[in-house]
Amino acid sequence: MADKPTPMMQQYLALKREAGDALLFYRMGDFFELFFEDAKIASQVLDIALTTRGEHGGEPVPMCGVPVHSAEGYLARLIKGGCRVAIAEQTETPDEAKERAKREGKPVSKALVARDIVRLVTAGTLTEEALLEPRRANLLVAIAPVRDGIGIAACDISTGRMELEDCAPDRIDAALARLGASEIVAPEDWDEAAEGIIARPRHNFRSEDGEARLKNIHGLATLDGLGDFSRPMLAAAAGLVAYLDHAGRGKLPFLLPPVARGSDAHLAMDAATRSSLEILAAQNGGREGSLIACLDRCATGAGARQLAEDLSAPLADLGTVEARLASVQHFHADPLLRADLRAVLRQAPDIGRALGRLVAGRGSPRDLGQIRDGLAEARRVRDMLGASADLPPLLSGMIDALGGHAALVDHLARALVPSPPTERSQGGFIASGYDHALDALRETSGNARKAIAALEAKYREETDTASLKIKHNKVLGYFIEVPAKHGDKLMAQDSGFTHRQTMAGAVRFNSVGLHEEASRIAEAGAHALAAEEAHFEELVGEVFAAREAIAATAAALARIDVCAALAERAVEGNWSRPEMLDEPCLEIIGGRHPVVEQALAKTGERFVANDCTLGPDDRLWLIGGPNMGGKSTFLRQNALIILLAQAGSFVPATSARIGLADRLFSRVGASDNLARGRSTFMVEMVETAAILSQATDRSFVILDEVGRGTSTYDGMALAWAVVEAVHEQLACRCLFATHYHELSRLAETCDALSLHHVRAREWKGDLVLLHELAKGAADRSYGLSVAKLAGLPKPVIKRAKAVLDKLEKGREQTGGLAAGLGDLPLFAVTAQAEEEQCDALRDAIEALDVDALSPREALEELYRLKAEAAKSAN
Ligand code: ADP
Numbered sequence: 001m002a003d004k005p006t007p008m009m010q011q012y013l014a015l016k017r018e019a020g021d022a023l024l025f026y027r028m029g030d031f032f033e034l035f036f037e038d039a040k041i042a043s044q045v046l047d048i049a050l051t052t053r054g055e056h057g058g059e060p061v062p063m064c065g066v067p068v069h070s071a072e073g074y075l076a077r078l079i080k081g082g083c084r085v086a087i088a089e090q091t092e093t094p095d096e097a098k099e100r101a102k103r104e105g106k107p108v109s110k111a112l113v114a115r116d117i118v119r120l121v122t123a124g125t126l127t128e129e130a131l132l133e134p135r136r137a138n139l140l141v142a143i144a145p146v147r148d149g150i151g152i153a154a155c156d157i158s159t160g161r162m163e164l165e166d167c168a169p170d171r172i173d174a175a176l177a178r179l180g181a182s183e184i185v186a187p188e189d190w191d192e193a194a195e196g197i198i199a200r201p202r203h204n205f206r207s208e209d210g211e212a213r214l215k216n217i218h219g220l221a222t223l224d225g226l227g228d229f230s231r232p233m234l235a236a237a238a239g240l241v242a243y244l245d246h247a248g249r250g251k252l253p254f255l256l257p258p259v260a261r262g263s264d265a266h267l268a269m270d271a272a273t274r275s276s277l278e279i280l281a282a283q284n285g286g287r288e289g290s291l292i293a294c295l296d297r298c299a300t301g302a303g304a305r306q307l308a309e310d311l312s313a314p315l316a317d318l319g320t321v322e323a324r325l326a327s328v329q330h331f332h333a334d335p336l337l338r339a340d341l342r343a344v345l346r347q348a349p350d351i352g353r354a355l356g357r358l359v360a361g362r363g364s365p366r367d368l369g370q371i372r373d374g375l376a377e378a379r380r381v382r383d384m385l386g387a388s389a390d391l392p393p394l395l396s397g398m399i400d401a402l403g404g405h406a407a408l409v410d411h412l413a414r415a416l417v418p419s420p421p422t423e424r425s426q427g428g429f430i431a432s433g434y435d436h437a438l439d440a441l442r443e444t445s446g447n448a449r450k451a452i453a454a455l456e457a458k459y460r461e462e463t464d465t466a467s468l469k470i471k472h473n474k475v476l477g478y479f480i481e482v483p484a485k486h487g488d489k490l491m492a493q494d495s496g497f498t499h500r501q502t503m504a505g506a507v508r509f510n511s512v513g514l515h516e517e518a519s520r521i522a523e524a525g526a527h528a529l530a531a532e533e534a535h536f537e538e539l540v541g542e543v544f545a546a547r548e549a550i551a552a553t554a555a556a557l558a559r560i561d562v563c564a565a566l567a568e569r570a571v572e573g574n575w576s577r578p579e580m581l582d583e584p585c586l587e588i589i590g591g592r593h594p595v596v597e598q599a600l601a602k603t604g605e606r607f608v609a610n611d612c613t614l615g616p617d618d619r620l621w622l623i624g625g626p627n628m629g630g631k632s633t634f635l636r637q638n639a640l641i642i643l644l645a646q647a648g649s650f651v652p653a654t655s656a657r658i659g660l661a662d663r664l665f666s667r668v669g670a671s672d673n674l675a676r677g678r679s680t681f682m683v684e685m686v687e688t689a690a691i692l693s694q695a696t697d698r699s700f701v702i703l704d705e706v707g708r709g710t711s712t713y714d715g716m717a718l719a720w721a722v723v724e725a726v727h728e729q730l731a732c733r734c735l736f737a738t739h740y741h742e743l744s745r746l747a748e749t750c751d752a753l754s755l756h757h758v759r760a761r762e763w764k765g766d767l768v769l770l771h772e773l774a775k776g777a778a779d780r781s782y783g784l785s786v787a788k789l790a791g792l793p794k795p796v797i798k799r800a801k802a803v804l805d806k807l808e809k810g811r812e813q814t815g816g817l818a819a820g821l822g823d824l825p826l827f828a829v830t831a832q833a834e835e836e837q838c839d840a841l842r843d844a845i846e847a848l849d850v851d852a853l854s855p856r857e858a859l860e861e862l863y864r865l866k867a868e869a870a871k872s873a874n
Pocket residue numbers: 596600606607608609610625626627628629630631632633634758771772
């Protein structure tokens with residue numbers, strides 16, 4: 001590439017400008033090439049070789065490339081690596097480019113193939129099976145902060161689901177945490193945008209446009225029939241559709257009619273709570289060790305996605321929770337139905353995603369086959385449910401959605417071969433007997449193939465060459481090949497063979513007969529392909545027409561799968577159906593932590609079940625006891641039980657009466673929770689502040705060692721104040737774990753607070769942790785025993801014991817920390833001041849160079865120090 005950019009470079013640069021910050025995949029023959037910075041990024045992320053090609057501006061141009069046929073795998077890795085990719089395809093063949101050049105009077109030899117960006121591949125706009133995780137939804141979210149609030153539009157284009165909601169500005173983090181989107185877009189002028197949010201022009205987020213687009217997409221005169229959509233919701237919808245337009249280059253993916261999500265419909269949880277409860281991912285980011293991993297028994301990917309959504313957004317409405325619980329109960333009570341149903345579901349393909357691909361124009365014959373098989377399985381599910389007596393309303397309401405596709409299933413079954421291929425350009429997916437013309441074409445090529453086989457035998461005989469073969473390759477088509485030593489025979493003028501190619505050990509020929517048969521095959525093949533293509537389009541059209549009904553079937557299957565899977569899990573773990581109430585109470589008998597219980601079971605250990613009973617008169621439990629005693633586990637198990645129940649699941653307890661919660665908060669003291677960027681204590685306090693400003697008397701709060709992230713006095717004082725505030729102002733149900741014994745004095749002033757501890761016993765000098773909750777304050781902390789249990793060296797333990805004895809003796813003399821808590825701050829200040837003065841005196845003495853002093857100077861120094869000491873004594 002010389003100083004003046006070549007035409008190709010000019011074309012590249014123009015496309016790159018269009019692609020913006022997305023990497024540009026520039027199609028060149030069988031490769032997608034990347035240049036400049038794009039090449040550097042891609043070679044790093046993909047770990048492929050970086051080379052150079054030509055020059056631009058006097059510098060070599062960095063380049064790397066990936067083969068088109070395996071591009072999907074590379075795309076997946078780039079998307080995972082946080083990149084977006086614009087795909088620039090050749091939009092004409094080299095021959096067409098030459099024709100065009102001729103027409104335009106330009107030199108034909110330099111004709112440049114036209115290219116255009118056909119698609120932007122981004123994390124939130126994927127539909128390809130290979131790029132999606134089967135058990136996780138893939139959400140694209142648009143945020144529209146407008147004058148009267150923030151609108152959020154969320155959609156999973158792999159299945160077409162779309163939801164719109166309103167959000168208060170201070171809840172946006174919690175909402176985004178709940179959604180867990182793969183990609184988020186927002187107007188470029190939004191100040192609050194976190195890193196990674198994609199900025200889009202403000203004019204894309206106009207509510208009028210949102211309304212118009214939605215009406216247009218769904219062919220409606222008004223959106224009133226779909227729900228109540230606010231202006232911010234519609235503005236967000238506008239932003240979302242505009243981005244989809246942009247990514248699909250004007251081709252919209254499958255979108256179902258939007259559903260309005262009420263902001264109070266769900267149990268609200270913020271990001272810190274979600275992460276501390278390890279709902280969809282454990283602290284290390286993986287699925288293992290999370291609640292969902294321990295719960296998920298779904299037979300299908302769609303069921304697993306639905307379950308993840310249910311756990312991310314548990315319900316806050318008694319009626320809908322009960323409806324789900326009744327369905328789980330139905331499958332719980334009927335093991336045969338459950339087993340049969342799950343066996344059928346396991347066979348069912350992911351029709352939601354197959355539909356998404358077909359409607360987006362990226363579908364394959366295999367997707368049609370999946371729709372056929374999935375709908376047929378849905379019918380079987382319908383028959384099974386239909387035969388089951390006393391179906392609860394949620395399940396009986398789905399019967400219709402599961403059937404009703406008989407004509408389509410029948411058509412697909414007649415039209416398609418049993419397992420259609422993913423590649424449609426090769427044909428071979430339309431069943432024989434479906435189209436007589438197609439059958440005839442296939443017969444023609446079949447006959448011609450037979451004729452070619454016969455020709456081979458005939459030529460062998462005629463030329464007396466047993467090693468003569470008729471072969472086929474992409475470049476030459478059909479040809480006759482003989483080993484070089486027999487070549488001369490066929491070269492003869494009157495042999496009837498024409499020479500085509502001489503290879504190292506072989507010579508290749510054509511013949512009139514072969515040419516004729518080969519032409520018949522090619523012609524019939526081309527016609528057959530065209531016929532199959534037309535059938536494909538027609539079948540896709542039929543699926544497209546039924547898209548909403550198919551999506552409803554997919555949703556019904558997913559919901560049934562979730563209910564049956566939850567029943568399966570409940571049976572497996574001996575869980576029980578919670579009784580749900582509309583009052584702020586909690587009565588868990590024999591509660592367990594599902595994840596810890598499962599982990600212990602693997603090592604043959606038994607989980608100790610514990611009760612928890614909270615009500616208006618006793619709503620705050622202060623829980624003490626030794627480290628490792630089971631405090632955190634107890635706190636979390638109760639939060640998880642509430643979460644599970646409101647998601648519609650049975651719970652790991654002997655029995656449970658649960659008052660519906662509106663918000664769930666979980667906080668863990670800083671030292672367990674290493675956050676990046678901010679000081680951990682700061683994070684702890686920011687998160688605690690959020691609870692104090694947001695919790696209501698219907699909320700459930702667990703606070704685990706809050707205050708631990710700072711010095712003892714500060715920490716204790718803060719913990720004290722937080723407990724008081726939770727008790728007095730919020731009046732919510734709360735479990736508070738702490739190792740500060742001193743807090744137990746709060747029981748004297750707080751009526752609805754009671755003291756509890758995890759039990760431990762010392763046995764033959766060793767500590768035994770019983771993991772059992774008991775009433776009353778913990779008697780001591782057992783810190784040293786825990787340290788011993790943890791294997792701290794004996795001399796260190798011994799030394800610590802001596803220090804502890806001293807401290808305790810000192811405490812007896814001063815009346816103890818707790819005794820002085822009335823004037824705790826003063827105490828803390830004097831203690832610190834004393835320490836400082838002592839240190840000043842010591843420093844002064846240390847600084848003295850006694851040998852360098854005259855007797856008189858020494859005496860003066862002594863007077864000075866004495867005066868100093870007298871000052872600090874006052
Ligand atoms: P703490 O918060 O008091 O330091 P944890 O709740 O972290 O203690 O529990 C420490 C360990 O004790 C857990 O990892 C688990 O292995 C075990 N454990 C906790 N609760 C129970 C229980 N109820 N039954 C059996 N083992 C338990």
